[in-house]
Amino acid sequence: MSYFSDIYRGIKTLLTGMSVTGKYFVTSRKGAITQQYPDNRETLKMFDRFRGEVIMPHNENNEHRCTGCQKCEIACPNGTIEIIWDRGIDENTGKKKKKIDQFVYHLSMCTMCGLCIDVCPTDAIKWGQNFENSVYDRTALTRVLNEPGSTLEAGVED
Amino acid sequence: MNSALSITKNIHDWLFSIMPETAANIAEMVLIALVYLGIFAIAGLFLVLLERRVAAWFQLRIGPNRVGFQGLLQTMADAIKLLSKELTGTTKADKFLYNLAPYFVIISSLMALSVFPFTKEFQAFDINIGIFFLIAVSSIGVIGILLGGWSSNNKFAMIGAMRSGVQTISYELSIGLSLLTMVLITGSLQLSEIVEVQKSGWLIVQGHIPAIIAFMIYMIAGTAETNRAPFDMVEAESELGAGFHTEYSGMKFAYFFLAEFINMFIIAAIATTIFFGAWLSPFGITESIPLLGVFWFLLKALILVFLMMWFRWTFPRLRIDQLLTLEWKYLLPLNLANIMLMALLVWLNLTISF
Amino acid sequence: METVTLNSNFKSEEYFINMGPQHPATHGVLRLLLTIDGEIIKKVEPDLGYIHRSIEKMCERDSYQQIVHLTDRMDYLSANINNEAVCLTIENALQLEIPERVKVIRTIIGELTRISSHCLWWGVMGMDVGALTTYFYGFRDRELLNDIFEETCGARLTMNYNVPGGLMFDIHPNFVKRVKDFIAHFKTKLPEYDRLLTDNIIFQKRAMGVGILSKEDAISYGASGPVGRASGYSCDVRKHHPYSALDKVTFNEALRTEGDTYARYLVRIQEMWESMSIVEQLIDNIPEGEHRVATNAVIKLPKGEYYQKVETARGELGVYIISTGLKSPYRLKFRSPGFSNLSLLNHIAVGGKIGDLVATMATLDLVIPDIDR
Numbered sequence: 001m002s003y004f005s006d007i008y009r010g011i012k013t014l015l016t017g018m019s020v021t022g023k024y025f026v027t028s029r030k031g032a033i034t035q036q037y038p039d040n041r042e043t044l045k046m047f048d049r050f051r052g053e054v055i056m057p058h059n060e061n062n063e064h065r066c067t068g069c070q071k072c073e074i075a076c077p078n079g080t081i082e083i084i085w086d087r088g089i090d091e092n093t094g095k096k097k098k099k100i101d102q103f104v105y106h107l108s109m110c111t112m113c114g115l116c117i118d119v120c121p122t123d124a125i126k127w128g129q130n131f132e133n134s135v136y137d138r139t140a141l142t143r144v145l146n147e148p149g150s151t152l153e154a155g156v157e158d
Numbered sequence: 159m160n161s162a163l164s165i166t167k168n169i170h171d172w173l174f175s176i177m178p179e180t181a182a183n184i185a186e187m188v189l190i191a192l193v194y195l196g197i198f199a200i201a202g203l204f205l206v207l208l209e210r211r212v213a214a215w216f217q218l219r220i221g222p223n224r225v226g227f228q229g230l231l232q233t234m235a236d237a238i239k240l241l242s243k244e245l246t247g248t249t250k251a252d253k254f255l256y257n258l259a260p261y262f263v264i265i266s267s268l269m270a271l272s273v274f275p276f277t278k279e280f281q282a283f284d285i286n287i288g289i290f291f292l293i294a295v296s297s298i299g300v301i302g303i304l305l306g307g308w309s310s311n312n313k314f315a316m317i318g319a320m321r322s323g324v325q326t327i328s329y330e331l332s333i334g335l336s337l338l339t340m341v342l343i344t345g346s347l348q349l350s351e352i353v354e355v356q357k358s359g360w361l362i363v364q365g366h367i368p369a370i371i372a373f374m375i376y377m378i379a380g381t382a383e384t385n386r387a388p389f390d391m392v393e394a395e396s397e398l399g400a401g402f403h404t405e406y407s408g409m410k411f412a413y414f415f416l417a418e419f420i421n422m423f424i425i426a427a428i429a430t431t432i433f434f435g436a437w438l439s440p441f442g443i444t445e446s447i448p449l450l451g452v453f454w455f456l457l458k459a460l461i462l463v464f465l466m467m468w469f470r471w472t473f474p475r476l477r478i479d480q481l482l483t484l485e486w487k488y489l490l491p492l493n494l495a496n497i498m499l500m501a502l503l504v505w506l507n508l509t510i511s512f
Numbered sequence: 513m514e515t516v517t518l519n520s521n522f523k524s525e526e527y528f529i530n531m532g533p534q535h536p537a538t539h540g541v542l543r544l545l546l547t548i549d550g551e552i553i554k555k556v557e558p559d560l561g562y563i564h565r566s567i568e569k570m571c572e573r574d575s576y577q578q579i580v581h582l583t584d585r586m587d588y589l590s591a592n593i594n595n596e597a598v599c600l601t602i603e604n605a606l607q608l609e610i611p612e613r614v615k616v617i618r619t620i621i622g623e624l625t626r627i628s629s630h631c632l633w634w635g636v637m638g639m640d641v642g643a644l645t646t647y648f649y650g651f652r653d654r655e656l657l658n659d660i661f662e663e664t665c666g667a668r669l670t671m672n673y674n675v676p677g678g679l680m681f682d683i684h685p686n687f688v689k690r691v692k693d694f695i696a697h698f699k700t701k702l703p704e705y706d707r708l709l710t711d712n713i714i715f716q717k718r719a720m721g722v723g724i725l726s727k728e729d730a731i732s733y734g735a736s737g738p739v740g741r742a743s744g745y746s747c748d749v750r751k752h753h754p755y756s757a758l759d760k761v762t763f764n765e766a767l768r769t770e771g772d773t774y775a776r777y778l779v780r781i782q783e784m785w786e787s788m789s790i791v792e793q794l795i796d797n798i799p800e801g802e803h804r805v806a807t808n809a810v811i812k813l814p815k816g817e818y819y820q821k822v823e824t825a826r827g828e829l830g831v832y833i834i835s836t837g838l839k840s841p842y843r844l845k846f847r848s849p850g851f852s853n854l855s856l857l858n859h860i861a862v863g864g865k866i867g868d869l870v871a872t873m874a875t876l877d878l879v880i881p882d883i884d885r
Contacts, residue, residue: 013711013712014473017473017707017708017709017711017712028214032218032220034218034219047659050662051667075575077581111581112672113581114672114680115672217644217649394867395536396537396639396641396642397870399536472643473643474643474712475642475643475718475867476714477868479865
């Protein structure tokens with residue numbers, strides 16, 4: 001008798017399965033989970049904590065907050081960050097002070113672990129939202145984060 | 159060659175008026191062959207697109223919608239891409255058989271396509287052993303798969319081909335027997351006569367219970383015959399990579415691919431012809447316009463095709479021994495009992511006809 | 513190093529087939545050397561090392577904060593639990609007092625990671641036995657979890673949310689609401705999984721009685737996680753050695769005795785229910801407090817050996833650190849669950865068909881980077 005009950009159970013479970021997919025087929029119009037990605041660039045907003053790439057914000061006077069303490073360079077596990085620094089004379093105190101020449105960021109080596117941003121004492125670097133990083137030449141992935149001619153924002157000490 | 163809608167009639171007369179009889183006959187055959195080739199290609203591409211859209215809707219996706227209006231030209235673009243691709247092959251392949259295999263597959267499905275009554279008298283080849291011809295011809299396709307798998311000199315392809323052989327030979331039986339069940343009612347193998355019989359009710363209504371059982375068995379066996387999931391042992395991408403066509407690329411691969419979809423259409427078309435009255439409209443509502451028969455035929459066939467797609471995108475795959483168990487322990491005994499039942503029904507005149 | 517000896521012991525009907533390293537069923541770059549007689553598997557030899565990145569050696573170079581982010585790349589499907597394992601080891605060694613809030617959040621995210629991993633496994637399991645649609649349904653639900661992770665940690669897969677001493681930043685204000693929404697959503701979807709695949713007769717025939725592993729073998733091969741529990745080996749680290757906030761919650765250890773592919777499947781389905789109940793118990797009362805305890809910028813563990821094990825989605829992950837008091841460990845060893853579970857494969861797959869091997873491998877739930885490290 002198990003022969004026929006097998007057939008019955010088989011047909012029943014198969015129909016149950018088909019009802020699940022069939023339900024989605026009927027409601028597929030509103031149920032689609034696909035994002036039409038390049039078309040929705042305008043409306044696509046990443047979460048505010050999204051780790052896209054490391055950026056260094058500058059204010060309107062072309063000033064950044066990086067003192068060149070190199071803590072991020074030490075914290076980075078992959079050697080992604082290279083800080084080329086110099087010593088300049090501080091105008092207020094007249095002492096020699098470390099300042100950055102170039103903040104080099106190798107995006108191609110970055111694993112987005114976030115340790116550099118975690119250790120930064122002056123919040124000079126933070127996460128950018130850009131994730132479209134494909135380029136034809138990998139040298140384009142090596143970036144200098146501080147803009148040319150930028151200076152340290154006044155009052156930022158590490 | 160009785161393709162004689164009024165247009166075809168005119169072409170026929172015109173051809174015979176401008177050239178001698180033999181040449182006209184040959185020209186007509188070539189024309190018809192070209193028409194069927196066109197149907198083949200267009201239907202194949204359209205079915206691939208349909209499959210992709212249907213699959214997408216089952217899977218909460220959108221599916222191809224970029225090329226052309228709503229992605230209608232997507233498969234056309236794919237075909238052009240495949241045409242332009244390099245035909246690679248293994249160095250130790252049996253070159254002759256390797257190149258021959260796709261044609262076996264494609265020719266068998268093309269031949270099967272020729273006997274369907276798309277509408278009244280729109281049929282290339284109304285042979286008097288129609289169903290027998292269909293079964294015979296559609297099983298040639300498996301030779302192509304076997305050859306392709308064998309000659310590729312690839313173990314995965316070989317396993318796929320052997321599975322295909324086992325599977326097709328087994329399920330041929332069920333297809334044949336379930337169609338035979340219906341032939342008991344019609345008393346004829348000729349497709350046009352089978353349609354004629356159905357004017358007093360589709361066979362699935364005429365034969366009621368055994369006909370429904372036969373239809374279910376036919377759909378299961380038909381899905382297996384076309385090597386589609388849940389019976390896609392031949393390809394079984396999680397087991398064999400790509401199965402028998404692992405080593406094929408470009409257009410040769412596309413032949414296999416197109417043939418698979420055409421075969422699916424053929425299985426659905428056979429079911430339409432035998433069980434659902436071919437081009438006959440439901441309750442004879444459009445009987446006065448024979449051209450609408452094409453619409454009804456395609457509608458019925460596409461509904462069955464959709465059913466097969468529904469199977470594919472819902473069920474897991476069977477294992478090879480379970481596949482054979484299903485055939486030899488379940489479908490075949492049920493089928494034989496079903497034939498007895500149908501014979502009894504016909505003998506006692508219990509069929510329903512209007 | 514010789515890994516394979518071929519052609520020596522073949523019987524006449526047997527032949528050799530190379531499954532992988534590029535094969536859809538191996539979920540990555542695992543190579544299986546199969547000896548087959550027709551369709552029947554005679555011998556399975558896994559060949560590893562195609563994605564070996566010397567993570568353990570890299571750990572000997574890195575500081576303790578940096579080690580954490582490497583563990584994301586081992587078993588990437590339970591990245592957060594891996595992070596937690598390393599952090600717990602370091603914190604135990606330093607004898608840091610971790611705030612309750614951190615413990616609770618770690619547990620919640622850990623359990624969500626488990627659900628997410630099992631969602632993916634369920635989809636792939638269906639795909640391996642041929643039901644392609646399950647993949648998308650599994651991913652649909654996993655996507656919601658990924659959104660939660662992304663909003664909180666900033667990354668979807670390699671989260672690196674834990675640091676020695678707590679969490680990198682506090683949870684996002686939307687976190688609680690989103691998690692509750694997910695639980696409500698997933699409670700309606702999980703029965704659907706059952707209707708689509710669990711109850712399906714084809715799937716049951718494919719899975720029942722296939723790849724049977726006895727309890728004794730499970731213990732002697734070192735199986736852990738759902739693989740061990742499906743054979744009746746009670747090995748849930750969360751139950752026997754609770755860590756973080758797991759001692760405050762009540763849950764049942766998913767245990768079955770059949771030991772076949774279907775039992776492993778059911779154990780994972782049940783684990784999703786249990787994980788949901790754990791999250792539900794904790795989500796409403798996340799205690800207030802700090803999300804992080806300050807540590808030295810350069811962490812130096814006291815000289816000695818430290819071991820901590822946690823339950824990842826795949827089984828027992830052990831972290832063993834030998835410290836000589838420097839800023840990097842002298843030796844760090846991961847006891848990864850996938851490696852031991854893979855060693856079972858030859859034992860349970862021999863005698864089955866190729867299809868059985870694929871189904872069995874799917875329920876071992878292998879993540880190859882976890883095996884190779």
